[in-house]
Each structure stands twice: as C-alpha cells, then as structure tokens.
Amino acid sequence: SEVFNETTFDEWVDEGVAPALPETKKLYYELHSLGFQIFLITGRSESQRNLTASTLRRAGYSSWKKLVL
Known part of the structure; x- marks a missing residue:
C-alpha cells in the first residue's frame, strides 16, 4: 500500500481538479432539497480554503x- 505523502497531496489539491464523488454529490443534493443545512468537512489546511x-x-x-478545514 502507498504511504501518505503530504507534499504530493498538497500539490494535487493546489491543482484544483479534485473530482466530486458521485454518491457524495447525490447525498449533498438530496439533503439540500430536504432543507438540511450543509456543513462540509475536509482535512485540508486553512491555506487551501479559497x-x-x-x-x-x-x-x-x-x-x-x-x-x-
């Protein structure tokens, strides 16, 4: 198995091309349509917020x- 490399991960995040996971996006839209307030949680750093x-x-x-974040 691969070892997590924070530098490589940060470089990938900085490319800004992370795809939406289909099932996660489906759940997001379903919860949004039901009136839920959506909170998104990620392990990314504060410097990557924007x-x-x-x-x-x-x-x-x-x-x-x-x-x-």
Missing part, C-alpha cells in the same frame, strides 16, 4: 452553511 471553496463550487457544491 482554492477548496472554488473547487467545490465548480464541482456543483454551490451552497453550504460552513466549510470546516
């Missing part, structure tokens, strides 16, 4: 209550 928010919006996650 890029993460932009990537999420491009992937179709357009409204959430809070993004927790």
Whole structure:
C-alpha cells in the first residue's frame, strides 16, 4: 500500500481538479432539497480554503452553511 505523502497531496489539491464523488454529490443534493443545512468537512489546511471553496463550487457544491478545514 502507498504511504501518505503530504507534499504530493498538497500539490494535487493546489491543482484544483479534485473530482466530486458521485454518491457524495447525490447525498449533498438530496439533503439540500430536504432543507438540511450543509456543513462540509475536509482535512485540508486553512491555506487551501479559497482554492477548496472554488473547487467545490465548480464541482456543483454551490451552497453550504460552513466549510470546516
């Protein structure tokens, strides 16, 4: 198995091309349509907040209550 490499991960995040996982996106839309307030949680660093928010919006996650990094 691969060992996690934080530098490589950060470089990948900085590319801003992370895809939306189909089942996660489906759940997001379903909960949103039911009126739930959406909180997104990620293990990314605070320095990646703006890029993460932009990537999420491009992937179709357009409204959430809070993004927790």
